[in-house]
Amino acid sequence: MTQLQDKTANTHACEVSIIVPTYQEADALGPLIERIGAVRGGGLDLKVIIVDDNSQDGTEELIASIGLPWVRLITRTEDRGLSSAVLCGLAQANGRVLIVMDADLSHPPEVIPNFIAALDGAADFVVGSRYVPGGSTEDGWGVLRWINSKIATWMARPFTTVRDPMSGFLGFRRETWSAAVDLDPVGYKIGLELIVKCRCRHVTEVPIHFSTRRYGQSKLSLRVQLQYLTHIIRLARWKFPGWSSFVPFAMVGLSGIAVYAFLLWLLQAWFGERISEDLQIIIAIAIAMVWNFIFDRWLAFWYARRRSIVRQFVGFLAVCSIPVIVNFFVTRWLIDDQFVTPAAGVVGALVGSTAGVIFNWVVVRAFVFRTQTPAGGD
Numbered sequence: 001m002t003q004l005q006d007k008t009a010n011t012h013a014c015e016v017s018i019i020v021p022t023y024q025e026a027d028a029l030g031p032l033i034e035r036i037g038a039v040r041g042g043g044l045d046l047k048v049i050i051v052d053d054n055s056q057d058g059t060e061e062l063i064a065s066i067g068l069p070w071v072r073l074i075t076r077t078e079d080r081g082l083s084s085a086v087l088c089g090l091a092q093a094n095g096r097v098l099i100v101m102d103a104d105l106s107h108p109p110e111v112i113p114n115f116i117a118a119l120d121g122a123a124d125f126v127v128g129s130r131y132v133p134g135g136s137t138e139d140g141w142g143v144l145r146w147i148n149s150k151i152a153t154w155m156a157r158p159f160t161t162v163r164d165p166m167s168g169f170l171g172f173r174r175e176t177w178s179a180a181v182d183l184d185p186v187g188y189k190i191g192l193e194l195i196v197k198c199r200c201r202h203v204t205e206v207p208i209h210f211s212t213r214r215y216g217q218s219k220l221s222l223r224v225q226l227q228y229l230t231h232i233i234r235l236a237r238w239k240f241p242g243w244s245s246f247v248p249f250a251m252v253g254l255s256g257i258a259v260y261a262f263l264l265w266l267l268q269a270w271f272g273e274r275i276s277e278d279l280q281i282i283i284a285i286a287i288a289m290v291w292n293f294i295f296d297r298w299l300a301f302w303y304a305r306r307r308s309i310v311r312q313f314v315g316f317l318a319v320c321s322i323p324v325i326v327n328f329f330v331t332r333w334l335i336d337d338q339f340v341t342p343a344a345g346v347v348g349a350l351v352g353s354t355a356g357v358i359f360n361w362v363v364v365r366a367f368v369f370r371t372q373t374p375a376g377g378d
């Protein structure tokens with residue numbers, strides 16, 4: 001399989017490898033290489049690896065005509081996508097320091113020496129940041145794009161305190177990259193993926209002025225933004241497998257209560273006295289349990305979806321019926337014996353249902369959807 005067509009192989013080790021993913025950026029590449037060349041002229045031993053997804057826009061001809069030994073083009077003809085292009089470039093790079101940057105001149109190559117200085121200090125990962133003192137964004141960002149960026153940044157908060165986790169201008173030492181586990185090339189935000197999966201502890205932000213692209217078109221589509229949601233969910237499942245299971249389980253449980261109440265109302269409205277109240281309760285419980293099972297299997301126990309659904313369903317019913325029965329009898333005993341005031345009854349119900357949720361989750365997880373491979377979403 002000739003997935004990669006390596007135009008100008010160039011393999012001896014260097015100080016810095018710069019990975020530039022491109023898709024239809026031929027117009028920007030000339031000026032970019034010129035500016036990187038100036039940094040190189042300042043005495044930095046660097047090489048550039050351009051990973052292009054077969055743009056067919058003159059990129060190949062341009063790189064061939066420039067003919068610089070320190071610029072290498074990899075044209076991918078099968079895989080596509082920004083993150084996988086970056087991972088492909090990283091796998092080919094041999095620098096002591098690895099830099100990732102966009103081609104569209106949004107990222108100033110002149111700050112690369114600052115990246116290296118930070119990495120030679122305490123930093124194990126460097127991000128070119130718009131949002132630290134000294135950083136800025138070129139005017140002309142619409143309100144929508146600004147809001148978009150803020151929401152995306154906020155969603156990355158559980159994983160990193162970096163102020164600009166959306167940045168695609170990144171630097172790290174080779175050892176940091178080698179320590180990465182389970183790298184997943186989903187979505188656009190390879191920086192966030194690397195910070196999490198390389199278990200970076202000291203992420204430093206180097207201020208940059210982020211320029212609006214001068215050439216070509218943005219590839220940041222709505223589809224790409226939806227992929228970001230998938231990416232965040234996968235990262236959460238990888239980094240916090242317990243919480244990523246429990247929180248959806250509790251939420252599905254709440255929704256199940258709403259479904260149960262709604263069904264009771266509906267059955268009463270439809271059938272009235274024609275079927276007994278007990279039967280109505282049993283039907284509502286049965287449907288609510290199926291509801292919970294389907295959504296729990298999908299959202300809370302995603303890692304066990306490939307195993308037998310029938311066995312899981314039977315196990316789920318068996319486990320979940322225990323707290324239901326216990327709650328039922330405890331409540332009846334308390335009410336029959338007039339043991340409690342209404343307020344205490346509410347508190348009791350809350351404590352009982354919380355204990356029920358935790359019991360269900362622990363036991364279902366241990367016996368029904370076993371946690372053999374809790375890490376990594378799909």
Ligand SMILES: Nc1nc2c(ncn2[C@@H]2O[C@H](COP(=O)(O)OP(=O)(O)OP(=O)(O)O)[C@@H](O)[C@H]2O)c(=O)[nH]1
Pocket residue numbers: 020021022023024025051052053080081082085101102103104106168212213217218219220
């Ligand atoms: N190889 C490859 N590169 C890509 C792909 N999508 C985007 N890129 C490159 O990744 C970099 C970032 O993409 P941009 O479209 O600039 O995304 P952005 O910087 O978030 O958006 P703008 O500010 O509008 O430019 C650019 O160098 C693109 O050419 C892809 O599918 N494959």
Ligand SMILES: [Mg+2]
Pocket residue numbers: 102104106213
């Ligand atoms: Mg860009």
